[in-house]
Each structure stands twice: as C-alpha cells, then as structure tokens.
Amino acid sequence: MxxxxxxxxxxxxxxxxxxxxxxxxxxxxxxxxxxxxxxxxxxxxxxxxxxxxxxxxxxxxxxxxxxxxxxxxxxxxxxxxxxxxxxxxxxxxxxxxxxxxxxxxxxxxxxxxxxxxxxxxxxxxxxxxxxxxxxxxxxxxxxxxxxxxxxxxxxxxxxxxxxxxxxxxxxxxxRLGPSKQRKRSALANWQLRRAIDYIEENCLSGIRMETLAELTGLSQSHFSHAFKASTGLPPHQWQMKARINRAKQLILTANHSMSVVASETGFADQAHFTRAFRKIVGVTPGNWARNQKA
The missing domain is CATH 2.60.120.10 (Jelly Rolls)
Incomplete structure (x- = not known):
C-alpha cells in the first residue's frame, strides 16, 4: 500500500x-x-x-x-x-x-x-x-x-x-556513517534460483532491490551482499549481463540493425549498448557478430 x-x-x-x-x-x-x-x-x-x-x-x-x-x-x-x-x-x-x-x-x-x-x-x-x-x-x-x-x-x-x-x-x-564490513553467507540454492529467474525474466525492466529481497525473504542489505557472495556480481550487474545475453540472441536470430537491438533490449541508444556490450563481452557487438559467423 x-x-x-x-x-x-x-x-x-x-x-x-x-x-x-x-x-x-x-x-x-x-x-x-x-x-x-x-x-x-x-x-x-x-x-x-x-x-x-x-x-x-x-x-x-x-x-x-x-x-x-x-x-x-x-x-x-x-x-x-x-x-x-x-x-x-x-x-x-x-x-x-x-x-x-x-x-x-x-x-x-x-x-x-x-x-x-x-x-x-x-x-x-x-x-x-x-x-x-x-x-x-x-x-x-x-x-x-x-x-x-x-x-x-x-x-x-x-x-x-x-x-x-x-x-x-x-x-x-x-549522520549515518559507512557500513561496517561484515561477512555474509551466500544465498541458499532456492533463494539464488528464485532471484536469478526473476532477474533474467524481467531484465529489460526496472528491477527494485526491494522486490528481490522480498522474493528471498531477506532484508535488502542482506540480499545484496549474499547475492554477490553467491555469484561474484551485484544484482544490477547480473541484470546487465542478462540484457546482453538477450541482445546476443537477437543478433543471432533476427536480422536487426544494432540500433534496433539496442532499443529492443532497453538501452538509451546504440552507443550506450556498445559500451555495455564491450564491457561485459570484451568486444563490440559488431565484432562479436562477425566472429559467430566465421
């Protein structure tokens, strides 16, 4: 409410x-x-x-x-x-x-x-x-x-x-100071699967940390640390990786320009898409696509 x-x-x-x-x-x-x-x-x-x-x-x-x-x-x-x-x-x-x-x-x-x-x-x-x-x-x-x-x-x-x-x-x-460093346990298998399934299914939309925490029955702070302990990535980076994977599927299965792929996967423009793709994959979308066809 x-x-x-x-x-x-x-x-x-x-x-x-x-x-x-x-x-x-x-x-x-x-x-x-x-x-x-x-x-x-x-x-x-x-x-x-x-x-x-x-x-x-x-x-x-x-x-x-x-x-x-x-x-x-x-x-x-x-x-x-x-x-x-x-x-x-x-x-x-x-x-x-x-x-x-x-x-x-x-x-x-x-x-x-x-x-x-x-x-x-x-x-x-x-x-x-x-x-x-x-x-x-x-x-x-x-x-x-x-x-x-x-x-x-x-x-x-x-x-x-x-x-x-x-x-x-x-x-x-x-006057809240920085968080004290704490050791966090990883997510249970069911919590991790539930969180990853939700992120990958909704990766093209805005995902609230509050929603992910509720899905796993944890506080937002606990969930964020436990997710990174389980995957090595914070939730927002996992979501970005999922969006790039969606983009790869479009590149391989549809005859779209890179600007259309960028739009379909929720990026502001082709330049934003290219930067994000290169950061995660290591090459530009165009180079990656040519390598797949080689």
Whole structure:
C-alpha cells in the first residue's frame, strides 16, 4: 500500500499559491509548498511520521523570521533564510511567521518501517527520536533544492533519482556513517534460483532491490551482499549481463540493425549498448557478430 503521511494541524493566516506539488518515492513523500503569509500567520502541527521541514525561501518587508516552539518543553528556535528542521513523529510543534510575507518550503515525510527495511543494520530507529530544529547545512539545502525541482518537474525523472536524493538527505541529517564490513553467507540454492529467474525474466525492466529481497525473504542489505557472495556480481550487474545475453540472441536470430537491438533490449541508444556490450563481452557487438559467423 502506498505510504500516506498523517498530520494533524490547526493553522491560520496561510494562503497556498498554485496548489500542492507532491512526489512519492520508496517510503518518502515530498511536498513542496508556495505560501503567502498574513501578519501573525502560524499554527500547531503534530504528525504520526517523522519529517523534515526545509525553508527554501522566505521573504518579507523587514527581517523575515520563522519560529518553531515545542509546547511541552517551552523550547523555541528561530531561523532566517534557508534552514532545515528534523521533527520526530508525535512531536507537537507551534510555528510562528514573524514579518514573513511569503515562504517556499519542502516537507519530507518518512515511513519508518520502509526505511528500517532498506537500511537495516546501518540504521537505528532510536536516531529518529531526537529533534534538530532550525539548522543550516549547505549539503542538505542543496539536496532539498534538487528534490524541490523534481516536485515541479513537468517530465519527472526516473523514480530512483528522487528516491536516491531523499534517502541521501536523510542519511546526511542522521549522520549515518559507512557500513561496517561484515561477512555474509551466500544465498541458499532456492533463494539464488528464485532471484536469478526473476532477474533474467524481467531484465529489460526496472528491477527494485526491494522486490528481490522480498522474493528471498531477506532484508535488502542482506540480499545484496549474499547475492554477490553467491555469484561474484551485484544484482544490477547480473541484470546487465542478462540484457546482453538477450541482445546476443537477437543478433543471432533476427536480422536487426544494432540500433534496433539496442532499443529492443532497453538501452538509451546504440552507443550506450556498445559500451555495455564491450564491457561485459570484451568486444563490440559488431565484432562479436562477425566472429559467430566465421
């Protein structure tokens, strides 16, 4: 089922410009808002899921200032310009607009269950319980701007683009370090056969690591390491090898040009196909075809 963020709020003084711009990826919902603010605009917010609130632009006649206050602790943080706030699930928060007439902000809502499955041992859900309000970080703001641009892109890029950006942003905010080296056991025979059969049957389509992990009953991290331990290749390289094998079959059995073979096997163009073929086979498709006929 598609992840839908859940938030309760009581707000006043805001007027949305142009409606909500929303994109959804694997366990992440990104909402981009353009809002006009009346004097003393503000409101109360509490959500069932953790989120990032990132101010990309704030304008006003004086010194536009956004304040975030936690009612239970009385703690208050204020920020100007581009700032980000990480807000844990269930944390009550009051927002106050001080001399702010317009604000453009990005809200990123995260599904903890999906993130836990994706990051597994590298991620401790307890890290999501500590708030960080009104901080500024150039890398996080740069990632947020790229995500915001994708939210309004009339021709959205591949889902992996926004998915990767949003996951990278969360990793940066949570300060997750590199994975510790662990020895992984290989896949069981039935797991390996099931994964390979699926990859080879669907090699011309986009294959999600999540799907392969579910087929074998493992986490994504565990599956990826175990697959490489079993085959010597990561799953995406095995998929590329399967696509090249499909291309070889077409070359041998059909009278197609190399540009048609490239298109039929899912490559962007003939040049992309040639590079991938040479990397795996060691020669260009044309040379390989001539060798088969010799």
């Amino acid at each position: 598609t992840f839908q963020p859940r938030m309760n709020n009581r707000i006043n003084g805001f007027s949305v410009i142009g409606g909500l711009n929303r994109r959804q990826w694997n366990g992440v919902v990104a909402d981009l808002w353009n809002v006009n603010c009346a004097p003393l605009a503000g409101g109360f917010y509490v959500a069932d899921d953790p989120r990032l609130f990132i101010v990309l632009d704030a304008k006003g006649a004086g010194r536009p200032n956004i304040r975030l206050r936690q009612p239970q602790s009385g703690f208050c943080e204020a920020g100007q310009g581009q700032v980000a706030s990480y807000i844990p699930a269930g944390m009550e928060l009051w927002a106050e607009m001080v001399e702010v007439e317009y604000v453009r902000h990005l809200d990123l809502h995260f599904n903890v269950e999906i993130l836990s499955r994706r990051l597994m041992e590298d991620f401790d859900p307890a890290q999501l319980k500590a708030p960080r309000l009104m901080f500024s970080d150039p890398r996080i703001l740069s990632l947020a701007e790229l995500i915001a641009a994708e939210c309004v892109n009339p021709q959205p890029l591949h889902d992996l683009y926004g998915d990767g950006l949003s996951l990278a942003l969360l990793i940066d905010v949570m």
